[in-house]
Amino acid sequence: MSSPLAKPQIIAHIQKSLNYTVFDSKWIPCSAKFVCLGNFARGTGVMQIYEVQHGEAQLVKEVEKPKPIKCGTYGATSLQQRHIATGDFDGNLNIWNLESPEVAVYSAKAHKEIINCIDGVGGLGIGDGAPEIATGSRDGTVKIWDPRQRDTPVANMEPIEGETKRDCWTVAFGHAFNDQDRCVCAGYDNGDIKLFDLRNMSLRWETNIKNGVCCVEFDRKDINMNKLVATSLEGKFHVFDLRTQHSTKGFASVSEKAHKSTIWQVKHLPQNRDIFMTAGGAGNLHLWKYEYPAQRSKKDSDGVDVGVAGTVNLLQNVTLSTQPIASLDWSPDKQGLCVCSSFDQCVRVLIVTKLNVV
Amino acid sequence: MTAEEFVSLQNQGAVIDYNGKVPVEHLDYGYIEKCKDVKYLEKILKVLRSGEEGIYPDLISFCETRLELLDPKNRLLITDKPVTTAASLSKDEWGQIVDDLKMWQEESKKTEDSLKHQPLLNDIIKENIPPIRGSNQSVDIQQKQNKNHCKRPLPRDYQEWDKFDVEKECEQIDSNSSTTSDTPAIVNTGLSKLRTTLDASFLAEREQLNLATREKDKGNEAFRAKDYEEAIAYYSRSISILPTIIAHNNRAQAEIKLKHWNNAMKDCQRVLKMEPGNIKALLRRATVYTNTGRFETAAEDLRTVLKQEPQNPAALKLLSETELKLQDEGMIKKKRKGKKILIEEVDGDDGHNEKRQGGLKGEIFWVLYIINHLSHNLYNT
Structure with a gap:
């Protein structure tokens, strides 16, 4: 790893300027296409499909919708159907078949305010159990939806009456390694991170990282929960080892600060859960690797198991843009391929090399 | 240590003040070169980079190399x-990447087409999906305060003390302490809940892969x-969907780590059935053999590996180890053999010396027998 050539390189493959503000970009599973979701200047929403072809991103389809679209996921659809679930500025959850996008396959008025974040599990062969979608909103609630049930959520995580409502910025599924177990993690604007156990319908763990939580992600959704990364507003991120939960100390964690600005996104490499990329507010990307400690748990002075956090190593970093990178998505099919969008109205396809040798 | 060095070190120690300003004297090649305090160097570098004390590009890079x-x-x-x-x-490197990408694009096009033309297997899939979660449950975001708030026992009156059953009370306390104490730590192994087989028969070949x-x-x-246990569970899942050489080989390695020699052996054998001469499987089987005391069979496997890959470092290392053990064992065996015969031969004897004699006799007898046998064979052919 000493020679510079052995390090992974982040290569800008394709860069495409768009005529709208793009909030989210996602690969369509089992294809060389990706979807961009956003907001036209005239106040409407837009979904565009691009295909990567001959070193270019070619527009395949464009659909305009009445409300700006904030986020989307393929996590709860089958590989055959590949329906995208989206959340919009008005709090609507929609599921679209992009082959015929005129009418939504599923539609629900999910929240009173903007849906900030969405995640899915149980589809694409990722995660055992039922397909479910989680949405988090400015109205302070996190709701779980089953596409087979119309109009009402299957679970609702909300602050109790009279409590101040915190803006939920991010949600992520995890722990879906059999039919029953499943967790959803939510991050809020006041730095709260809450881990809900959907099997027992209880709050399993919570902590506060002092600054707004911009993004949380489990290293994998479909395993016995292992690690969780949470990124924050002032440029720090925390990696929690979820294997050992101490009754008072909670989970062991390691934090790292490398970005000088907000870390907007964190995404784990689908082919290797210990490598992840963070995207920052100054248009930069950092590629990290988590190294496990020799022993992942130890006994504390009372003889109780307590987790031991590992370390994070920076593998590579680049600056792409002057504007925040708001979305990032690894291709589930092709290792090292990723798409990201930034607020300079640009979407980029990147290639990260040598990921299998680190 | 010379007096001068001592003084300079002392000075260094005395003036380091992480919260205060860095004195101008410290923004100096000599000082930076000697400074061993990473935190203070960071501070110096920050001052230098900020340009508050003037801009010295050379000094900045000097400070950076020192910090590095x-x-x-x-x-x-x-x-x-x-x-x-x-x-x-470089052109080659980029060319490779582009070709790789092109191949993937073409392949994914094919996959996509095949996905589109597949009949919808909705019914079968639906049967496999668990039912909808108990609808619209809600969870309070706030942590429920100590669920098991201990009730303070009320003071008993005197009459009640008469009925006091010590044993019963003790039992109750015991059971209480075991049930109500919060589990101090949850260790997430969850292995027992992980299915080790998956039914993917309803999926298309491509999806199975x-x-x-x-x-x-x-x-x-x-x-x-x-x-390793979790790894084995996932490899087993993979194998239950589609048995591949890699998954079997990897599971063998994980079994070896856990010293489950039998299981590891099974996996190796299966790989070797699928692909005779698979180097990894041979290597792993050799490891299993050496650990179960079958050094000769291990050496055989390793020699097969070395025939294919004469420079294979793992095989070379393992072979030298095995041969050492083989030698050791050979010596032990020799001793044992002598003893074994000795016991067989002199059943019932109690004299120590006679025993040895008997043993020798036995060995000689065997040698003679073999020679006789050989010569007999020779004459016959």
Whole structure:
């Protein structure tokens, strides 16, 4: 790893300027296409499909919708159907078949305010159990939806009456390694991170990282929960080892600060859960690797198991843009391929090399 | 240590003040070169970079190299790098990447077409999906305060003390302490709840392959995190979908780590059935053999590996180890053999010396027998 050539390189493959503000970009599973979701200047929403072809991103389809679209996921659809679930500025959850996008396959008025974040599990062969979608909103609630049930959520995580409502910025599924177990993690604007156990319908763990939580992600959704990364507003991120939960100390964690600005996104490499990329507010990307400690748990002075956090190593970093990178998505099919969008109205396809040798 | 050095060290120690301002004297090649305090160097570098005391590009880079020497992974050394583009790579390298990408694009087109033309298997899939979660449950975001708030026992009156049953009370206290005490730590193994087989028969071949690969990847990750049992579970899942050589081989390795020699052997055998001469499987089988005391069979496997790959370092190492053990064993065996015969021969004897004699007799007898036998054979042919 000493020679510079052995390090992974982040290569800008394709860069495409768009005529709208793009909030989210996602690969369509089992294809060389990706979807961009956003907001036209005239106040409407837009979904565009691009295909990567001959070193270019070619527009395949464009659909305009009445409300700006904030986020989307393929996590709860089958590989055959590949329906995208989206959340919009008005709090609507929609599921679209992009082959015929005129009418939504599923539609629900999910929240009173903007849906900030969405995640899915149980589809694409990722995660055992039922397909479910989680949405988090400015109205302070996190709701779980089953596409087979119309109009009402299957679970609702909300602050109790009279409590101040915190803006939920991010949600992520995890722990879906059999039919029953499943967790959803939510991050809020006041730095709260809450881990809900959907099997027992209880709050399993919570902590506060002092600054707004911009993004949380489990290293994998479909395993016995292992690690969780949470990124924050002032440029720090925390990696929690979820294997050992101490009754008072909670989970062991390691934090790292490398970005000088907000870390907007964190995404784990689908082919290797210990490598992840963070995207920052100054248009930069950092590629990290988590190294496990020799022993992942130890006994504390009372003889109780307590987790031991590992370390994070920076593998590579680049600056792409002057504007925040708001979305990032690894291709589930092709290792090292990723798409990201930034607020300079640009979407980029990147290639990260040598990921299998680190 | 000379007096001068001592003084300078003392000075260094005395003036380091992390909260205060860095004195101008410290912004100096001599000082930076000698400074061993990473934190203070960071501070100096920050001052230099800020330009408050003037801009000295040489000194900045000097300070950076010094910091790199002391702490190569220091955060301050992370510099903004422009993104790499095709132009900054060598032609070959870029060509390879482009070809690779092109292949993937074509392949994914085919996959997509095949997905589209597949009949919808909705009914079968639906049967496999668990039912909808108990609808619209809600969870309070706030942590429920100590669920098991201990009720303070009320003071008993005197009459009640008469009925006091010590044993019963003790039992109750015991059971209380075991049930109500919060589990101090939850260790997430969850292995028992992980299914080790998956039914993917309703999926198309392509999807099966995807799924099997993913389960195998999960196994690899668990293996890297030293969760060998979990790794085995995921490899088993992968194998249950689509038995591949890699998954079997990897499971064998995980079984070896856990010293489950039998299971490891089974996996190796299966690989060798699928692909005779698979180097990894041979190597792993050899490991199993050496650990179960079958050094000769192990050596045989290793020699087969070395025939294919004469420079295979793992095989060379293992072979030399095995041969050493073989020698040791050979010596032990020899001793044992003598003893064995000795016991067989002199059943009932109690004299120590006679025993040895009897043993010798026995060995001689055997040698003679073999020679006789050989000569007999020779004459016959």
